[in-house]
Amino acid sequence: MSMKKVPLRQCIGCGEMKSKKEMIRVIKTAEDEIMLDATGRKNGRGAYLCPSKECLKRAVKSRGLERSFKMAIPKEVYETLEKEMEELGKS
């Protein structure tokens, strides 16, 4: 069995370590915008979440995004993230 090293990232919701491919990246752009980065290719400071609304909710509660991005995150941003998460779940 070959053990390929997979870079692990920690979910800011549940705290589980998973491979990047299984996670959704949330980024802060240079303009201080917070958005989901479904492609994983956008520039910006990133945090990782499982593709689950539960983890997003937990991250909201624990203020994981605030801590990752060192900024206050408006409620509307969370609502947008939640919608985007739903969209991703559909495909």
Ligand SMILES: [Zn+2]
């Ligand atoms: Zn999670």
